[in-house]
Amino acid sequence: MSLQHVRIIDLPRILDPRGNLTFIEGGNHVPFDIKRVYYLYDVPGGAHRGGHAHRELHQLIIAMSGSFDILLDDGKTRFKYHLNRSYYGLYIPPMMWREIDNFSSGSVCMVLASAPFDEADYYRDYAEFQHDVLGKPA
Numbered sequence: 051m052s053l054q055h056v057r058i059i060d061l062p063r064i065l066d067p068r069g070n071l072t073f074i075e076g077g078n079h080v081p082f083d084i085k086r087v088y089y090l091y092d093v094p095g096g097a098h099r100g101g102h103a104h105r106e107l108h109q110l111i112i113a114m115s116g117s118f119d120i121l122l123d124d125g126k127t128r129f130k131y132h133l134n135r136s137y138y139g140l141y142i143p144p145m146m147w148r149e150i151d152n153f154s155s156g157s158v159c160m161v162l163a164s165a166p167f168d169e170a171d172y173y174r175d176y177a178e179f180q181h182d183v184l185g186k187p188a
Contacts, residue, residue, distance in 0.1 A: 052124045056146065058131075059110065059139040072137045074110075074162070081141060082108040082164040089114065090150075090159040099150040099159075103173040108164040110139040111150075116157025123147040125183035133159075147179055 061079055064071040076084045090099055100120070111120060117134035124146055131140055132152075139162075142148060150159065165171070173179040 053122060053127050053129050053146075055143045056122055056129075056131075057141050059141050061112075061137045061139055063137045074139075080110050080139075080162060084162045085165045086163040086167065088161050088163070090161075091157070093118075093153040093157065093159075095153070095155070097151070097153065100148040101174070103147040103179045104144050105171050105173065106144050106165065107168075107171050108144060109142045110162040111142065112136060112139045112160045112162075114158040114160045116154035117152075118150055118154065118157055118159055119152040121149040121151075123149075125180050145179075145183060147173070147176060 059079060061072050061074055064073075074080060093099065111133065113133035114136050117132065120131045120133065120140060120142075122129055122131065122142065133140060134154075153159075173182070
């Protein structure tokens with residue numbers, strides 16, 4: 051996969067003076083079946099999350115509250131996304147290294163995933179990831 055496969059998904063919004071509503075329907079708004087949902091919160095200032103890639107997992111990341119940055123790397127190119135709206139989701143396909151940082155106070159990062167947790171799906175070493183993506187020695 052390359053960064054060309056990453057995209058921002060504009061989620062539906064129902065605007066209402068009593069408070070807005072956004073919804074996500076599997077098979078409609080997300081390009082994969084949702085098998086797991088988790089979220090990051092109370093991230094201390096200056097902390098980094100991520101620092102890994104997935105072999106098979108697809109994800110949609112949403113800033114439910116506050117903001118944060120996601121640096122994506124396909125082994126050749128890096129691009130940073132700033133998420134700060136709860137009606138935008140960042141679709142991340144497999145084989146994409148990610149680092150998440152610059153969390154604002156009170157931010158909540160929600161992740162929709164295509165599979166349950168599986169440690170064997172992770173690349174936690176960047177050199178190993180690069181080797182498998184580009185054929186470079188680890």
